Amino acid sequence: MHLLGENLTKHNLFVPKKHYGVLFETFILAEAEDGLYIIDQHTAHERIRYEEVLRDLKSKAYKSQSLLTPIRLELTREEAEEMIEERHRFLELGITLEPFSGGTILIREVPSYIDPGKETETILDLWERFKQKDPEERELYDEMAKCVACRSAIKKGDQVSDPIIGELLQRLSYCENPSLCPHGRPTLIKLTRKDLETMFHRI
Ligand SMILES: [Zn+2]
Structure with a gap:
């Protein structure tokens, strides 16, 4: 795992606050300011690696x-x-x-x-x-x-430790396009507070 570069742009689309573990050894449950996120660990990691490698290639930042x-x-x-x-x-x-x-x-x-x-x-x-x-x-x-x-990328079914999940979410939040993998599959779905309140007939 690589650590975050300092000079990356912070995107506000998805900023993780906390996470609550992994469902079916595949889906990370995470909370952000704007709702609950269910994140596919494979496609999310794929998106992260794709952007990192593309950046390295374009700037020749590899040996x-x-x-x-x-x-x-x-x-x-x-x-x-x-x-x-x-x-x-x-x-x-x-x-x-x-x-x-x-x-x-x-x-x-x-x-x-x-x-x-x-x-x-x-x-x-x-x-x-x-x-x-x-x-x-x-x-x-x-x-x-x-x-x-x-x-x-981490595969579905791979056991991923808590600190690694935290790091993965941070790195995903720095992606230019965190919501899709490079092949166009979704990396995350979001349930807002309003979605939940509507589902429970609170509003
Ligand atoms: Zn993919």
Whole structure:
């Protein structure tokens, strides 16, 4: 987990005050000034990671590390050739690819925004998405941020400790768009005091 940067803009859409644990190992119950929030721990974390990675990519605020033992990608020969033709695009993401032999490609350098151990699946996932799009529609940073977010986010059913929930809610409140995950699914639903009062026929 990363701590909040100091110079992020505070958005007032969702400012957590307290939280009351997790329902069905998936939904965080949180209170804010304007109501009760039910937050999906996976999609919320995905939104947070997506915005963080996108910001890192745009401002080049990450490091590329060269691997002592390069990772081998075993592909078909055609696939490997296609990928090598696009290696400059990978380089823009901090990934250094090198042709080896036949269908084998070596990953020489990986960026710090990819979780260690997730390099191969993230890069292959990006490549799959990349191939499905027309060249002019390929939004490199956006696609990569989605691939990373999806993999590094807490899953539904994961046990999450209280302090981590608190931090997650804080970080969500700093997001530009806290209410949707990068794939367009909701991250939270809100019940206002008025909603509750209406439901209980108090008004
Ligand atoms: Zn999603």
